[in-house]
Every structure is written in C-alpha cells, then in structure tokens.
Amino acid sequence: SLLDLILRSWKLSLIDWSPLVNQDRNVAGKMSQNGTTDRILTLDSMNPSIKKVEYAVRGPIVTRAVEMEKELKQGVKKPFTEVIKANIGDAHAMGQKPITFLRQVSALCAYPELLNDNKFPEDAKQKAVRVLQACGGQSIGSYSASQGIEIIRQDVAKYIEKRDGGIPSSADDIYLSTGASDSIVTMLKLLVAGEGACRTGVLIPIPQYPLYSAALAELRAVQVNYFLDEENCWALDIKELRRSLEEARKHCNPKVLCIINPGNPTGQVQSRKCIEDVIRFAAEEKLFLMADEVYQDNVYAKGCAFHSFKKVLFEMGPKYSDVVELASFHSTSKGFMGECGFRGGYMEVVNMDLAVKAQLTKLVSVRLCPPVTGQVVLDVVVNPPQPGDPSYKQFVAEKQVVLGDLAEKARLTEEILNQAPGIRCNPVQGAMYSFPRIHIPERAVRLAKEEGQAPDMFFCMKLLEETGICVVPGSGFGQREGTHHFRMLQPRLLNK
Amino acid sequence: SLLDLILRSWKLSLIDWSPLVNQDRNVAGKMSQNGTTDRILTLDSMNPSIKKVEYAVRGPIVTRAVEMEKELKQGVKKPFTEVIKANIGDAHAMGQKPITFLRQVSALCAYPELLNDNKFPEDAKQKAVRVLQACGGQSIGSYSASQGIEIIRQDVAKYIEKRDGGIPSSADDIYLSTGASDSIVTMLKLLVAGEGACRTGVLIPIPQYPLYSAALAELRAVQVNYFLDEENCWALDIKELRRSLEEARKHCNPKVLCIINPGNPTGQVQSRKCIEDVIRFAAEEKLFLMADEVYQDNVYAKGCAFHSFKKVLFEMGPKYSDVVELASFHSTSKGFMGECGFRGGYMEVVNMDLAVKAQLTKLVSVRLCPPVTGQVVLDVVVNPPQPGDPSYKQFVAEKQVVLGDLAEKARLTEEILNQAPGIRCNPVQGAMYSFPRIHIPERAVRLAKEEGQAPDMFFCMKLLEETGICVVPGSGFGQREGTHHFRMLQPRLLNK
Structure with missing residues (x-):
C-alpha cells in the first residue's frame, strides 16, 4: 500500500547517506572529462542563460528512474517490480483511460476513410467532418x-x-x-x-x-x-x-x-x-x-x-x-x-x-x-457531446469516473501522508499533486550540503532507489529556507 | 493556366500603384490609434527584440489572402473563384493526398480499438502496437x-x-x-x-x-x-x-x-x-x-x-x-x-x-x-513498410506519385515562368519552390520606396488582389539590393 511505501521510504532518512553521495560524485566526474577537447560549443562558450535554466520535474531523478526501468527489464533484482513515475502529471501513464469520444474524433480526422465505418457514432463523425472542412485540403496534415x-x-x-x-x-x-x-x-x-x-x-x-x-x-x-x-x-x-x-x-x-x-x-x-x-x-x-x-x-x-x-x-x-x-x-x-x-x-x-x-x-x-x-x-x-447526442452518456460517464477517482485519490493521499511520522500534508483542494513537508534529520542535511546538494534531492533519490517511487524534490519548485518537501502525483491507489 | 495568370499578373507592374499605396497608409493609421491607452504592455514597453522579428511567409499578405477567402464565401465578386495559397510549403492544402499507411498507423495509435478491425493491414497494426508499447500506459496521450x-x-x-x-x-x-x-x-x-x-x-x-x-x-x-x-x-x-x-x-x-x-x-x-x-x-x-x-x-x-x-x-x-x-x-x-x-x-x-x-x-x-x-x-x-509487407506496394506507389508530381511541377514551373516577359527563373533542382527574379518598373519602385514599402511586396499584393495567387515577396527572404523576386510554392498545375 502507499502507506507502507511511504513509511518504508521514511525510514531511509535515518540511515547512512554517504554511498549515494559518492555515487553522485562519480557521475559528475564522468561529465567533466569531456570538457578537455577543443570544441566550438562548450559549457564555457554556450549561452550562459541556458546554463541557468533548471527543470526538476524532468531532471536527474527521472533519468535515474528510466535507467531503473531498463535494469528491471534486464532482470536486475530490486525491492520492487515497477517504477512508479509520480514526478509528473502524466495521467495516462498512471493508468487513466483516454476518453473514448475524444479518441474516436482523433482517429476519424487522421484517417477519414473511417467516416464510412458504421462502428463510429454519428456525433463523432459530424465533429470530425466539421474540423476537416476547416483544414486546408480537408487534411489535418495541413498547417x-x-x-x-x-x-x-x-x-x-x-x-x-x-x-x-x-x-x-x-x-x-x-x-x-x-x-x-x-x-x-x-x-x-x-x-x-x-x-x-x-x-x-x-x-x-x-x-x-x-x-x-x-x-x-x-x-x-x-x-x-x-x-x-x-x-x-x-x-x-x-x-x-x-x-x-x-x-x-x-x-x-x-x-x-x-x-x-x-x-x-x-x-x-x-x-x-x-x-x-x-x-x-x-x-x-x-x-x-x-x-x-x-x-x-x-x-x-x-x-x-x-x-x-x-x-x-x-x-x-x-x-x-x-x-x-x-x-x-x-x-x-x-x-x-x-x-x-x-x-x-x-x-x-x-x-x-x-x-x-x-x-x-x-x-x-x-x-x-x-x-x-x-x-x-x-x-x-x-465542445463536447450534448444531451441527446449518441455519445453523450458515455462521455459524461467516463468523465465522471476520472474526476471521481482524482477526488478520491486527493482525499486519501492527504489522509495517508498525514499518518506517516515526519510528514505533514495540506489538504489537496485541487490540481493533481500533493506537496507534503518532510522532516529530514540534521545529520543528513549537513552531509548533503557539504556535497553541494539539496537535502530533499537526496531524500527523493533514496526513495526512488528503495521503493521505485519517483517524486520531485521541493527544491525544484522553491520552498522557504530550511523546509523540505516533495511533489508527488496522486498515485494509483485504487487498483483501478 | 499558370502561364495566363503569370502573364496577367505581370501586366500589373505597369499600372498605377497609388490606390494600393494609400490603402496601406490607412491600415497603418488604424494600428497606431490604439497606442494612446495607458497600458502596461505596449509597443514601447514590449521586448524590443521581438519587435525586430519578421516572418514574411505568414505576414500581411497571408492575412489579406484569408480575408479574401472570406469575401469570396460571402459572395463578393472577384476576377477569380479561389485563393491559391502558394506562400507556404503546405502540401495537403495544395491537394496532395496523405500517404494511406501513415494515416492508418496514426488512427490505430489514436484509437487502439481499431486493432480489432480487419480492415486495417497487419503491418500497420504491428507498427502501432510497437509504438503504443513504448508509450506510458500504452497511450499516445502520455508525455x-x-x-x-x-x-x-x-x-x-x-x-x-x-x-x-x-x-x-x-x-x-x-x-x-x-x-x-x-x-x-x-x-x-x-x-x-x-x-x-x-x-x-x-x-x-x-x-x-x-x-x-x-x-x-x-x-x-x-x-x-x-x-x-x-x-x-x-x-x-x-x-x-x-x-x-x-x-x-x-x-x-x-x-x-x-x-x-x-x-x-x-x-x-x-x-x-x-x-x-x-x-x-x-x-x-x-x-x-x-x-x-x-x-x-x-x-x-x-x-x-x-x-x-x-x-x-x-x-x-x-x-x-x-x-x-x-x-x-x-x-x-x-x-x-x-x-x-x-x-x-x-x-x-x-x-x-x-x-x-x-x-x-x-x-x-x-x-x-x-x-x-x-x-x-x-x-x-x-521505418516504412518493407518488401513483402502487406502495405509495401501501395506505400511505394503513393510515394512515387507524389514525388513524380513534384518533379514534373518543378520542371513545368521553371519552363513557364521563363516564358513570361520580365521574369527569369533558375532551374528548380530541389525543394518545393520557385524563386524567380522579376523586373519592376522604375516608377513603381520609386513610389513604393517613398511609402517605405518594399516594391516586391506591392507586386505580390497586387498579384493577390488581381489573380488570387498568394506568393511571398523576395524581400522576406533577402535578396541583393536592387533585385526583386518572389517565392511561389509549386502550384496545382496538373489538375491532379
């Protein structure tokens, strides 16, 4: 369960962080060996504004998550069988099903031959035809x-x-x-x-x-x-x-x-x-x-x-x-x-x-x-199906299921996170994430800072390595000095 | 025919340009009346680098072409019944047909229910399945x-x-x-x-x-x-x-x-x-x-x-x-x-x-x-269909038709343009455009320059108004001082 995972991960902050720190140093070493060549485009010569850009939602933690997925495929044994990418609001990747009507219209627009197929509802066809008529040459391949x-x-x-x-x-x-x-x-x-x-x-x-x-x-x-x-x-x-x-x-x-x-x-x-x-x-x-x-x-x-x-x-x-x-x-x-x-x-x-x-x-x-x-x-x-349209009922039902699930997950996430020691989570009123505050022990904070790393980054890396859950450290979003958080997409709680 | 259009348009450079010049002045007047309000984001306060950006391929000439299309729909009489947008390399808008296999795979990926449909060839299905398996949650809706x-x-x-x-x-x-x-x-x-x-x-x-x-x-x-x-x-x-x-x-x-x-x-x-x-x-x-x-x-x-x-x-x-x-x-x-x-x-x-x-x-x-x-x-x-795949023959045939058409149009465009007086066009060896040099009479050049306008812009605007053909003035691409050109997408010559 999520509670287990969170609790298990939480214990990590009490253990020795130094192996992870050293590992990270090696990665940095590998990167810089390349800077010796006589290239035109180098870290020194490149656009300095771009160097300052940071985007934690897809940063090193996600790179590592992708590596771990490959390792799992190759048969490497880990304490989990799946990497859960809760780093980004990627609904379908987390198991949410596409809305049927939306995909029917997309398919009809991509391959208008399907307009002759009686398996597609009339309102999807009408919508596709209307869009196609607004496209140059009636093709979505036109600008x-x-x-x-x-x-x-x-x-x-x-x-x-x-x-x-x-x-x-x-x-x-x-x-x-x-x-x-x-x-x-x-x-x-x-x-x-x-x-x-x-x-x-x-x-x-x-x-x-x-x-x-x-x-x-x-x-x-x-x-x-x-x-x-x-x-x-x-x-x-x-x-x-x-x-x-x-x-x-x-x-x-x-x-x-x-x-x-x-x-x-x-x-x-x-x-x-x-x-x-x-x-x-x-x-x-x-x-x-x-x-x-x-x-x-x-x-x-x-x-x-x-x-x-x-x-x-x-x-x-x-x-x-x-x-x-x-x-x-x-x-x-x-x-x-x-x-x-x-x-x-x-x-x-x-x-x-x-x-x-x-x-x-x-x-x-x-x-x-x-x-x-x-x-x-x-x-x-x-401009979704309207009452009376053939696809209306299914469209509304599918929409309700998704929004109902998200609401339930929001409530449960808050409830469960607040049961974990050292984690405090505000009510999730909207959007798709929780952003709980975490307590990281002084010793771990010191160790991370000596290495020039954000303590919450270490926490999240450790969480990933030990549980397979990929979340984003609060430092990637900004937080008041001395506080630590992570952002987590609402997980697949309900086996849906 | 194209030759007729080009010849007809060509005569335009010999006529009086002044009505067009005045019309343009009025447009400029309308734009600036808006600068008097006390806004935060104004022409004066905005990013000066963005102001310097120019992109003629979709500039005022295209705006006018779109207006004219609407006028035609509203029943306004013009010397033509259709606006031909030769301003941009927009193949499907110019009548080129999409490649069937490509659209089949797109539709299958958008609506995987179609994988059960026996109207789709096996190789299209295999390709779609392979891509879907590489997507989070097997959905192209995932990042x-x-x-x-x-x-x-x-x-x-x-x-x-x-x-x-x-x-x-x-x-x-x-x-x-x-x-x-x-x-x-x-x-x-x-x-x-x-x-x-x-x-x-x-x-x-x-x-x-x-x-x-x-x-x-x-x-x-x-x-x-x-x-x-x-x-x-x-x-x-x-x-x-x-x-x-x-x-x-x-x-x-x-x-x-x-x-x-x-x-x-x-x-x-x-x-x-x-x-x-x-x-x-x-x-x-x-x-x-x-x-x-x-x-x-x-x-x-x-x-x-x-x-x-x-x-x-x-x-x-x-x-x-x-x-x-x-x-x-x-x-x-x-x-x-x-x-x-x-x-x-x-x-x-x-x-x-x-x-x-x-x-x-x-x-x-x-x-x-x-x-x-x-x-x-x-x-x-x-990674197109290979010899032996069910879609191979059709794919290759469709590809050949498109490339054959483009080659024929390249040859014909050059031939016909070079028959028009005052136009000189290099062989079109590749890509999708001709960029002929045009002679614009001294008087017209002077008049345009007095108004701070590029002479070839006036030529192209006039061409649009009189023939419905939308091309882009050479000044939008750069040209040696004192020379004038326009860029034209290879037209629908062949009634295909």
Whole structure:
C-alpha cells in the first residue's frame, strides 16, 4: 500500500547517506572529462542563460528512474517490480483511460476513410467532418492558421463564455498553443524588456511550477518570489505579495504577476475574495496578470470552486475590466482528459493593446502552427457531446469516473501522508499533486550540503532507489529556507 | 493556366500603384490609434527584440489572402473563384493526398480499438502496437521522453545509417522535435552568447528561409549574410562565404554556419564538391555547422543528388569527422509525406560535447515533449513498410506519385515562368519552390520606396488582389539590393 511505501521510504532518512553521495560524485566526474577537447560549443562558450535554466520535474531523478526501468527489464533484482513515475502529471501513464469520444474524433480526422465505418457514432463523425472542412485540403496534415483553426477558436470562446456565465469572449483573443507551456513562454517573451535596474521583474509564487523559473532564466528576466502561506493551506497572502513587490522595486522593474490556480505543486484553490484582492492589487500596482488555470477542472475539496480570473475581473466592473491586462492559460494535458502527448492548449488575452496583439500574432507565426492533432483534442474538450447526442452518456460517464477517482485519490493521499511520522500534508483542494513537508534529520542535511546538494534531492533519490517511487524534490519548485518537501502525483491507489 | 495568370499578373507592374499605396497608409493609421491607452504592455514597453522579428511567409499578405477567402464565401465578386495559397510549403492544402499507411498507423495509435478491425493491414497494426508499447500506459496521450520515444530515435538512427551508406548513427544523438523549426531555434539558443563585439555571429545564406532571421533577431544574435550566386543557379560560393566571414569578424564573433540544402527558397541542390569545401572551411575557421536538410527527399533535376553533410563529413576522414561539430535537421512536413500539421521532425548532433548535450537535454525537457502524434508519423517515415509487407506496394506507389508530381511541377514551373516577359527563373533542382527574379518598373519602385514599402511586396499584393495567387515577396527572404523576386510554392498545375 502507499502507506507502507511511504513509511518504508521514511525510514531511509535515518540511515547512512554517504554511498549515494559518492555515487553522485562519480557521475559528475564522468561529465567533466569531456570538457578537455577543443570544441566550438562548450559549457564555457554556450549561452550562459541556458546554463541557468533548471527543470526538476524532468531532471536527474527521472533519468535515474528510466535507467531503473531498463535494469528491471534486464532482470536486475530490486525491492520492487515497477517504477512508479509520480514526478509528473502524466495521467495516462498512471493508468487513466483516454476518453473514448475524444479518441474516436482523433482517429476519424487522421484517417477519414473511417467516416464510412458504421462502428463510429454519428456525433463523432459530424465533429470530425466539421474540423476537416476547416483544414486546408480537408487534411489535418495541413498547417493551420498560426493562431489556431478559426472554428476551434470560436468553440473555445463559446466555452469560456459558458464557463464565465455569459461574459463575452472573442475568437480573436484566443491563441491555440502547443500545450500551455508554449503560450506561457510566448507571453513572457513579449513582456520582458529593459536592462539593469529597468529589467522586467516577474512575480511568481513559491512554490511554483518550474516552467516559470526556467523561462525567466532563459529570458534573463528577474524572478521575483512571493511565498504562499503553508500554514494557511498555501493561500496567497496580499501582504506578502506587497512585501515582495516593494523589495523588487529596489532593483528591477516588476510588471508581471503570475498566479497558478489551482496551485501547482501546492494544490490550493483560490477563494473568490482572494482573486478580487489580487486583481485590485494588480490594477493599483500596474501589473500584467498571467493566470495559469490549467487545473480548472481539477477541484475536489468541499466548499472550493474554481473562479476564473476573467470572470471575477468582469464582475468587478469597468473600473477594473476596462483596465487590467490579463492572459489566461489552459491545456488539454490535465482536467479529465489528460491528453499530454497531444500537446494542446489555448491562451485568452484580455485588454491587450491591438498593436501588441499584431506582434504576438507575428511571433507565433514563426513556429507556423500548434499541432493540429492537439487542436482537434482541444475542440472536443471545449465542445463536447450534448444531451441527446449518441455519445453523450458515455462521455459524461467516463468523465465522471476520472474526476471521481482524482477526488478520491486527493482525499486519501492527504489522509495517508498525514499518518506517516515526519510528514505533514495540506489538504489537496485541487490540481493533481500533493506537496507534503518532510522532516529530514540534521545529520543528513549537513552531509548533503557539504556535497553541494539539496537535502530533499537526496531524500527523493533514496526513495526512488528503495521503493521505485519517483517524486520531485521541493527544491525544484522553491520552498522557504530550511523546509523540505516533495511533489508527488496522486498515485494509483485504487487498483483501478 | 499558370502561364495566363503569370502573364496577367505581370501586366500589373505597369499600372498605377497609388490606390494600393494609400490603402496601406490607412491600415497603418488604424494600428497606431490604439497606442494612446495607458497600458502596461505596449509597443514601447514590449521586448524590443521581438519587435525586430519578421516572418514574411505568414505576414500581411497571408492575412489579406484569408480575408479574401472570406469575401469570396460571402459572395463578393472577384476576377477569380479561389485563393491559391502558394506562400507556404503546405502540401495537403495544395491537394496532395496523405500517404494511406501513415494515416492508418496514426488512427490505430489514436484509437487502439481499431486493432480489432480487419480492415486495417497487419503491418500497420504491428507498427502501432510497437509504438503504443513504448508509450506510458500504452497511450499516445502520455508525455514521451523529452528527447523523443526511444524506439523511434533508434529507428531514426537506423534510417540515417542506411541513407549514409552505413556510417554509424546513435539514438543518443537524435532529438525528436516539433517540426524542424523547433530544434533549429533550440540549437541557436544554445550557441548564442557574448555581448558587443563578442556577440555570436551566425552566417546564413541570402536568400534564406526567414525562420533564421526571425530566431536571430529574437536571440539578439548577429545575422551575417552570405549571398548565394543567382547567376550560377544559386550555388554557394566559398569566396563569398570567406568575404562575409572576414567582414563579420570586424564587429562580432561568428561561430555558426547555417546551410539550407536543398535550398529554400532558392531550390538549388548542393554538389558533393561544394559540401566538402564548406566542411573544410568550417573546420579551418572553427564554425559550428547547422545543416537544414528538410528537403532531402525533394531532389528533381537530372544529375543532382542529395548528399548529407554527415555522410560527406565522415567520408572526408577523421581529420574532419573527429572535429567538425554538426547539427542536421529533418522534418515530416516536406518530402513525400507533407504532414505539416503533425509537427514532427528530428535533429541529429555530431561531435557535440557531452556536457553541452546534457544542457540540451535539460533545455528540451522544459517543454516536456514533442507531440507524440508527430513522433508516430516520423516513425513511419523513417521505418516504412518493407518488401513483402502487406502495405509495401501501395506505400511505394503513393510515394512515387507524389514525388513524380513534384518533379514534373518543378520542371513545368521553371519552363513557364521563363516564358513570361520580365521574369527569369533558375532551374528548380530541389525543394518545393520557385524563386524567380522579376523586373519592376522604375516608377513603381520609386513610389513604393517613398511609402517605405518594399516594391516586391506591392507586386505580390497586387498579384493577390488581381489573380488570387498568394506568393511571398523576395524581400522576406533577402535578396541583393536592387533585385526583386518572389517565392511561389509549386502550384496545382496538373489538375491532379
């Protein structure tokens, strides 16, 4: 059981860490032997901004997990028979089943011969035909418009209007993307300017999803941290936001505020009141809002509900809705569909200067278009079967099973983790992860620090080696100094 | 016929341009009225590097083409009934049919229920099963490894070995990508460093594919132009390369040499001798080679053959093959498959420093993975049906039809364009475009320049308005001062 695994892993922090430390040193040795050749592209000559990029979710711990999977296949004996990759929100890899309707439409679009096959329901066929007719030469092998296929952007706009109780949305403000990461980086690219004390500062929550820190390092923007309140279920605290902003103004030009709601890795769901406070703060302090809302369908805790920044903004009236600039991000990789491999997503921009929008459109055109296969998946997500359609009942049933499972896992994970000594876990209100705090003994912390390694990285490596569970150390997301955490995708608890 | 269209369009350059000029001025007026608001993100405050990005292939001319399509649908009368988008190498949009086997495998991977359907050939099923087994949870909805699915990278390596007569290739050196653009930009990102006179210079051919100039603008690298020799069928001339390099050394640190072979937009195919010269030059001058070889399957002219830079490099012996650093790019968007919408491709790196490779792997991991649907398409391209397989004959026949059509169109385009007065077109040896030189009357050039517009842009806009043919002005690719060209995708000539 998970409890067993966690308890077993927990005992690891009490044992001798030194073999692992030495092993790590050898790996470092192997890497540097290569630096002696007279190459053009070397660690010294390469782009220094790229060197600073970190992305723990797919870092050394995952490399080791993949190696271990190969070792298991080769018959190497380990205390487990399977590596569980809880490092990343990869739903299907964790056993979640794809939604049938979504895959039917995908298959019909890929191979339109199937439109003559009576095994496919009529509504799937109609949807496929509608998308194909919007493609050049009626083929998903054609490039789409760089902003995305127009009818799909219209469907997204309608979906947003419905979600937000009728607040208007326009297809012109929708940009389809290659997952959400793509458009988040694109928006940051547009926003970053200036040098020295005029360099753009970007406020991000700590803990954060490391795409943000990675993109800011690459763009040489100033990362401005505001800490979420662990004691208060990782809530966003406006006082802390203000402290962070004022501090940042001494050395850079902070003009962007990033919010992740529901939280990744922290799983909190923002209250409506908190969102209003953030919007007022952004308006007063002239901050461009970036709302990462990719987990909007993943809200589990009683009393919690997802409120989109756009809806709250417009309900606050024209004093705010005429002024505050906002970009909101969504993805096909999360929610109930979990179609990460299709790399679909969209961004909606609100109150964007028209001339800047022309620049944005130009910028996305350089990469030609988001994958059309991902656009097709997105279209099903925002325009699903309706009551009366042949696929409606099955679609809704499958969706409910996935969301029900995720809710149950969220509850159980919190409950079980909090039973383990030395682990403390906030309620998982939403998203797909737990981010428990762990106590690591002083001696182990010292040993790790002497080696220039984060103590939680050692903990997670040890957890992986001994239990086969691959999680990501809290240092990969940021945490208050002296605290340690890890992020774990909700595991396959239920033998489903 | 094409000849009619070209002739008709050609007469346009002799008529009065002023209405068009004025119309354009109004558009500019509309754009700037928006700059008066008190926004955070404005043309003034935004990233200045992004403002410098240009990408003519999807620029204003395409925006207008899309508008015109809508006007036609709304019943607006025009001298034509269809807009022909010859601006981009979008094969399926121009009527090319997808390869059946490729789409069968895609559909099987998207909807594995179809594995029970006896309408699908066994080899398609086997291929789909093999890919699915390499996916987490056997679903293409899972993230793949960031570098790409391992068995697909192995298939790519085998494909390269076969193409290059047995020269070894390793899956470790293969990075799958979101189209070729993705990995080209990633490599440039790694390579660009330094400030002022130490800033990285990147040599690119002129005319070039504007992804290069766009990426260099965004990365603030120094674009170093070397001119291809129009009088000599757009051949690369080492003397010109040397002139360009020496000139660049006065103000930057040139360390990258980009080659596009077969040429885009220029359609030349490099001789083996020329490739050897370039490799020797790169070795002597310590330049990192980037070989854009996405049109490697598109070679038509008699006596021309594609030679990969890697093959030539290794056949030149260890003096070069142990030293020269090379990245080569390929794509699923061109060749015989033309599957642009799937956004598939790969990069092979040669002689890359191991520590830099670790940085590269880290960098691609931030975007999680290339679309798995594109990886599936790539796998079929590099590991197609073999003699004896049930799909072999049909696959080969379909491939031959596409390549035969493209070859015939290349020949006819050149022949017909050269019959038009004021147009001169080099032989189209490879790739998918013609890049004819056009004579624009002095008066029209003057008028356009007074308005700060490129004369060839006016020509192409007029061509679009009067004939419905959308082509890209030569200024979008670069051309010698005082000359004018346009790039045109080989049109649907043959009523196929």
